[in-house]
Amino acid sequence: EVVMTQSPATLSVSPGESATLSCRASQSVNSNVAWYQQTRGRAPRLLISAASTRASGVPARFSGSGSGTGFTLTINSLQSEDFAVYYCQQYNNWPPTFGQGTKVEIK
Amino acid sequence: QVQLVQSGAEVKKPGSSLKVSCKTSGGTFSNYAISWVRQAPGQGLEWMGGIIPIFGIAKYAPDLQDRVTITADAATATVSMELSGLKVEDTAVYFCARAVTEDLYYNAMDVWGLGTAVTVSS
Numbered sequence: 001e002v003v004m005t006q007s008p009a010t011l012s013v014s015p016g017e018s019a020t021l022s023c024r025a026s027q028s029v030n031s032n033v034a035w036y037q038q039t040r041g042r043a044p045r046l047l048i049s050a051a052s053t054r055a056s057g058v059p060a061r062f063s064g065s066g067s068g069t070g071f072t073l074t075i076n077s078l079q080s081e082d083f084a085v086y087y088c089q090q091y092n093n094w095p096p097t098f099g100q101g102t103k104v105e106i107k
Numbered sequence: 108q109v110q111l112v113q114s115g116a117e118v119k120k121p122g123s124s125l126k127v128s129c130k131t132s133g134g135t136f137s138n139y140a141i142s143w144v145r146q147a148p149g150q151g152l153e154w155m156g157g158i159i160p161i162f163g164i165a166k167y168a169p170d171l172q173d174r175v176t177i178t179a180d181a182a183t184a185t186v187s188m189e190l191s192g193l194k195v196e197d198t199a200v201y202f203c204a205r206a207v208t209e210d211l212y213y214n215a216m217d218v219w220g221l222g223t224a225v226t227v228s229s
Contacts, residue, residue: 036152043202045219
């Protein structure tokens with residue numbers, strides 16, 4: 001199965017600053033990558049699909065890029081509600097797999 | 108507005124079976140895959156399997172395929188997930204989620220249930 005490796009495990013950022021999260025696939029997954037946000041005790045929320053397409057209602061400060069094996073989620077001007085855990089997921093190869101998550105915490 | 112409504116929390120004994128349901132309301136049921144994703148305490152997300160109701164055929168993660176069964180009931184717009192031979196390490200929150208695109212077994216998932224907490228303990 002495809003292993004998705006996220007880095008860093010934890011990212012400390014001040015409100016108003018930007019955050020860049022990385023996700024690397026163990027083999028090419030084309031652009032079939034999604035990013036999810038999860039706050040404690042809640043279900044994941046889809047942010048990005050197809051590597052760079054924002055889901056409905058997702059603010060423009062969230063952007064995704066990449067293809068093949070390397071992917072990035074960028075959050076500009078972090079708001080208080082953005083401090084959460086973020087997961088990448090590939091859905092190109094069977095079975096779909098998630099990264100282990102990156103926690104974005106307040107610095 | 109599509110919603111996925113899951114059944115309530117469960118406490119199970121090791122070796123027993125679990126059945127969790129996920130009812131779709133407010134949208135098309137048959138063409139969109141419904142997947143099950145679980146999350147052990149303090150851990151990440153694990154995709155377990157999924158079904159496209161109109162096809163009635165489920166696909167499963169290799170690690171779980173001997174123990175998990177996913178079914179769909181069009182009459183009640185409900186997808187159910189049954190996990191047998193429960194182990195302590197099956198303790199987790201179980202989510203159902205709907206695929207973004209019709210007719211694809213695995214995809215990004217844009218509608219999620221609230222989750223069902225399952226505890227397996229002797």
